[in-house]
Amino acid sequence: MTxxxxxxxxxxxxxxxxxxxxxxxxxxLPGGLAxxxxxxxxxxxxxxxxxxLGPIAVQADGGFPRPCGLCPPHPDGVSxxxxxxxxxxxxxxxxxxxxxxxxxxxxxxEGLRESAVLDSGSELGALFAKAAWxxxxxxxxxxxxxxxxxxxxxxxxLVKAARRSAGDEVRHTRxxxxxxxxxxxxMPEVDLPPFEPRSLEEMLRENAVEGCVRETFxxxxxxxxxxxxxxxxxxxxxxAIARDELRHAELAWAVDAWAxxxxxxxxxxxxxxxxxxxxxxxxxxxDGHHPPEPLIHDAGxxxxxxxxxxxxxxxxVGLQA
Numbered sequence: 001m002t003x004x005x006x007x008x009x010x011x012x013x014x015x016x017x018x019x020x021x022x023x024x025x026x027x028x029l030p031g032g033l034a035x036x037x038x039x040x041x042x043x044x045x046x047x048x049x050x051x052x053l054g055p056i057a058v059q060a061d062g063g064f065p066r067p068c069g070l071c072p073p074h075p076d077g078v079s080x081x082x083x084x085x086x087x088x089x090x091x092x093x094x095x096x097x098x099x100x101x102x103x104x105x106x107x108x109x110e111g112l113r114e115s116a117v118l119d120s121g122s123e124l125g126a127l128f129a130k131a132a133w134x135x136x137x138x139x140x141x142x143x144x145x146x147x148x149x150x151x152x153x154x155x156x157x158l159v160k161a162a163r164r165s166a167g168d169e170v171r172h173t174r175x176x177x178x179x180x181x182x183x184x185x186x187m188p189e190v191d192l193p194p195f196e197p198r199s200l201e202e203m204l205r206e207n208a209v210e211g212c213v214r215e216t217f218x219x220x221x222x223x224x225x226x227x228x229x230x231x232x233x234x235x236x237x238x239x240a241i242a243r244d245e246l247r248h249a250e251l252a253w254a255v256d257a258w259a260x261x262x263x264x265x266x267x268x269x270x271x272x273x274x275x276x277x278x279x280x281x282x283x284x285x286x287d288g289h290h291p292p293e294p295l296i297h298d299a300g301x302x303x304x305x306x307x308x309x310x311x312x313x314x315x316x317v318g319l320q321a
Contacts, residue, residue, distance in 0.1 A: 009046050009161045010248045015216065018225055018313045019246065026306075027142050027228050055092050071097035079223075096123070106134045106169070106218055107210045107248070108194065109141035115188035118236040124183030127301075132176035132187040135169050141210070141247075142166035144195055148203045154258055161251045168244040174238050182233075201267055204259045205274050212316060213254025219245035220310045221302065229300025238300065286311045 115133060117183055162224035177187050219242060226239035260268055286307045293299040302310055 005139070009247065009251050009254045009286055011155060011202050012253050012317075015249060015253065016246070018317055019220055022220065022310060022313050023223050023227050024170035025113070026224065044091050048302060055088070055094055070095065074181045089263070097108075102121065106138040106245075107141040107145075107194060107252075108134070108217050109137055109144065110198075110206060111193045112137050113191040113193075114190055120230075122183045122185070123292055124182050124298055125183030126175050127295055128180035128183060129185040129187045132180055135172040135176055136187065138169040139166050139173070139194065139198075140192060140195075142169060145203070145207070148198075148200075152200050152203075154255070158251065158255055158258060161247070165244075165248050165251060168248070172241050172244065174239065179234060179237060200259075200262065201270070203258070204271055206265070206275045207252055207255050207259075208271050209278040211249070212256055212275055213264050213282055215252055216246065216249040216317070217282060217311065217314050218313060221307075224302050224310060229298060230300040231300075234299055277316055279315055283311055283315070 018170075038310070084103060142162050142165040146159050150159045171185075180187060222238050222242035222245045226235055226242045227237060229235040256271065259271065264270070289302075289304045289307045291301045293305065296303055
C-alpha cells in the first residue's frame with residue numbers, strides 16, 4: 001500500500017514567531033471589559049459595534065420582529081451584519097443593530113455582495129453566522145486562486161495548497177454554522193457573481209490584500225479566540241480553525257514570494273504598495289473596533305487594545321516583506 005505524501009507550503013518563520021509570541025502574551029495584554037484609553041494612549045470613542053434603537057412592538061404570537069432595515073449606516077462606513085431583539089425588564093424588547101466587528105475576514109472573493117444576518121437571536125449568533133458566510137465565500141476564492149496559479153505555471157505545491165485551503169473552508173463553514181445555530185442564527189446566502197478572467201498582476205494584487213494582510217490578520221484573531229474564548233466549544237473550534245488559517249496565510253506569502261520572479265520592478269513595488277494600503281485600511285478598522293462584552297468573553301474576540309497589539313504584530317511582518 002502506497003502512503004500518500006502531502007507536500008506543504010514552507011513555513012513562514014517570522015509570521016509564526018510573531019503569532020506565537022502574541023498568543024503567549026495574551027494574559028498580559030490589556031483587557032477588553034472597559035475602555036482603557038489612559039493605558040494605551042488613545043481617547044475612548046463611542047461603541048458603534050452594537051447600537052440600541054429602543055423599543056420594538058411585540059408580535060401577536062408574543063415574539064419580536066427584527067426589522068434590520070431600520071438600522072442606520074455606521075458612522076465609519078462599516079457594514080451592518082444583522083440585528084437582534086434584547087428583552088427588557090418590562091417584558092418588551094429593544095432592537096439592537098450589529099455592525100462588522102474586528103473578526104477574521106478570510107479571503108474575500110472579488111465581487112462578493114454584503115449580506116446581513118436577518119434573524120439573529122443574539123450577538124453571538126449574528127457573529128458566528130457572519131463568520132460562516134465569510135468562510136463559505138472563501139471556498140470559491142481559493143478554487144479560483146488554484147486555477148489561476150496553475151494557468152500561470154506556479155509550482156504544483158502552491159496549486160495543491162490552494163485546493164486544500166478550499167476544503168478547509170468548507171469545514172470551517174460547517175463549524176461556524178453549528179455555532180450560529182446554537183445561538184439561534186442562520187448563515188446568510190453568499191451572493192457572488194461569476195468570476196471574469198483577469199491578469200496575473202490583478203490576481204497577485206488581490207492575494208497581497210486579501211491573503212498577506214486580511215487573511216493573515218484573520219489567523220491572528222482566530223488564534224487569539226482559540227486561546228481566550230471562555231466558551232469551551234468556541235475555544236476548541238477556533239483552535240482548529242486557527243491552525244488552518246495560519247497555513248492559508250503562509251500560502252498567501254508563498255504566492256507573493258513566487259510572484260517576485262515574474263514581475264517587473266515597477267509591478268513588485270505596486271504589490272508592496274497594495275500591502276501598505278491594505279495595512280493602513282485595516283489599521284483604521286482596528287482603531288474603530290469596539291466589541292460588546294459577550295463577544296469578548298464567550299467568543300474570545302480581542303478588545304480594542306488587544307486587536308491593536310495583534311495588528312502591530314501583523315504590521316511588523318507585512319512591512320518587512
